[in-house]
Amino acid sequence: MNSMIRNAAQVRPSDRQLTVQEMEFYAFVHFTVNTYTDKEWGMGNEDPSIFNPTEFDADQWVEACKAAGMRGLILTCKHHDGFCLWPSVYTDHSVQHSPWKDGKGDIVQEVSEACRKGGIQFGIYLSPWDRHEQSYGDSPLYNAYFRNQLRELLTNYGDLFCVWFDGACGEGPNGKRQVYDWESYYALIRELQPNAAISVCGPDIRWCGNEAGHCRESEWSVVPASLRDNERIQEKSQQVDDAEFARRYSSEDKDLGSREVIQQESELVWYPAEVNTSIRPGWFYHASEDDKVKSLDELRRIYYGSVGGNAMFLLNIPPDRRGLFHENDVARLRELGELIRDTFKDNLAAHASVQSSESMEGQPASNMVDGNNDTYWCPQEGTEQAIIEVDLKHEATFDHVVLQEHIRSGQRIERFVLEYRDGEEWKSLFRGTVIGYKRICRFDSVRFRYIRLSITESRWCPTISNIGIYSSL
Structure with missing residues (x-):
């Protein structure tokens, strides 16, 4: 018997990977100044005064997630615009300088507390790309800034099940050239939140390869180690030569774990897939999309393909300008949860x-x-x-x-x-x-x-x- 095949059978998940896999279905929440500018990507020059979710209710978010059967929530604490949903001491571009609660509020705190109270897990998203911070592009200086903000989130909001990075660096060929110090970010997370999975641009959970909810027919958790390493390479010229880069795998590849793939590899790792998509066309709230919420059939298809196809399902729900999940989204989440519970409530094999x-x-x-x-x-x-x-x-x-x-x-x-x-x-x-x-x-x-x-x-x-x-x- 091929020794590589036997070795592949022995590759196993870590406890943190297994914890996230067993959660199965959890929420992404995109909320920032973009909600008020009607954009998907902010420029970083938005005035904090536009951020004012006067009816913000984290408990409403959590209850809607629970109704859908979700077991966790990941909050976009800072998106590419650099606006922080917590009063970071390292920037003035935050809720502290908004009219919401007279600058005394903390979205991250309220959401983390609502999750604990509601019995679901809490995770954070922190964008490494920051279009507001002036030190971005001075790699050592910005990496220190980023670690400082990461430390705030890792130490002030209780236990986290996940830290989610997307690796965005969208300045373009003539933009700021920031090299992210991933290893130092990971080390800080392992030190302060050792049970948290580091997702997508990280060693624990990988991206499925698209944001449309499409799933592979054969989703292997045992994949080449080069795939995991490749996920955090922003430009091949930074770390590998052309010949080596050509041998590396990408999350978009159709086949990541067949015998044909793994028999060519010297090292295999456990690196399960997460399917992320939004309940609407956009990741942030747009009133024009109130009638474009994904259908129940479409959400069921994605659920079966992800949770039912050896992956996790991360579904984004964007709060509106009130700071609430829109009624249409809440209704669809409830329908999805009822469908899942009704379908799988009685196991006919229980007494077989x-x-x-x-x-x-x-x-x-x-x-x-x-x-x-x-x-x-x-x-x-x-x-x-x-x-x-x-x-x-x-x-x-x-x-x-x-x-x-x-x-x-x-x-x-x-x-x-x-x-x-x-x-x-x-x-x-x-x-x-x-x-x-x-x-x-x-x-x-x-x-x-x-x-x-x-x-x-x-x-x-x-x-x-x-x-x-x-x-x-």
């Missing part, structure tokens, strides 16, 4: 019996339906194919099957087939590639008693921690 073609001692097939994601089934090491049969004990109507690997042990399944038994004949229901943390298989409704999962390709030996069978009807 399960048999497998082979099981390792201590890892029986019954572990797949015991409701405990920490227990799992697996065959003997080196067994790459297996058959699992589920007996629901009576005929039942269903149109979803949810499969989960035990990703603490790695990601291993490459291809599988679901079938149902009609009399003495097994008929195909769904064909899929990777499973990973979670795979949601959706199909036309059927009514049968017996279901078979055939794992046709895997690495070293597969694992399954959970089989769920559901009806959305």
Whole structure:
């Protein structure tokens, strides 16, 4: 057996990566002076006096997120315009110089407290590109400035589940040439918030490659280490030569983890994907988009492709000028949450019996339906194919099957087939590639008693921690 394939099966997530993956679905909130200028990117010269969310209510944000089934919220504490939603001591371009609460307010503080009170996790976004700060372009001076602001956010707002960087450096060929000191940013986060995942331009969570909610058919969490390193290279000339850069992978690539890819690599890492998109066409609020909120069908498609395709789903909801989520957004979030809860509330496999073609001692097939994601089934090491049969004990109507690997042990399944038994004949229901943390298989409704999962390709030996069978009807 190829040693690289066996080694790939042994690559595992860190605790912080696993924590974010298990959150599954969480919110992005873009809010700044752009909300009042009707722009997506601010210039940095906006007057703080325009920022005045007179009805701001962080509790309303959190309740809307919870209604959708979200388990966390990431706030854009500073976007590219440089305006800070907290009273930073390092700049006058902040809420402290706005009319909101007579300059005595702190959006970051109120949102972090609302998250804790509401029982969801809080994370921060801090743009490295700053169009207001005069030191931007003087790399050492600006990096010190950025670390100072980062330290404020890491020390004053409680535990963070995530620090989200986008790596923007949009000055253009004749603009300021700022080289971000990523390693020093990471070191500060690890020191002050060791449990926080560093996302997108960071070592823990990667970008899926687009902002439209499109998902890969095969989303591998085990990918070349060069992909992780490449995510924070702003210009190839800064750190690598042309030949080396050409061998590197990009988040936009269609294939990041197949056997063909990983067998060419000397180092593999666990680097799971996050799918980020906005509930509206823009990332910031625009009144002209009040009737352009994504449909329930579109949000369900993205949810199934991301959460149900071994990725996380980060959905942006932009507050309006009042400081509230708009009524149309709130209504759609509630509809999405109701759909998800109704679809997956009753697991028909909870009392099923399960048999497998082979099981390792201590890892029986019954572990797949015991409701405990920490227990799992697996065959003997080196067994790459297996058959699992589920007996629901009576005929039942269903149109979803949810499969989960035990990703603490790695990601291993490459291809599988679901079938149902009609009399003495097994008929195909769904064909899929990777499973990973979670795979949601959706199909036309059927009514049968017996279901078979055939794992046709895997690495070293597969694992399954959970089989769920559901009806959305």
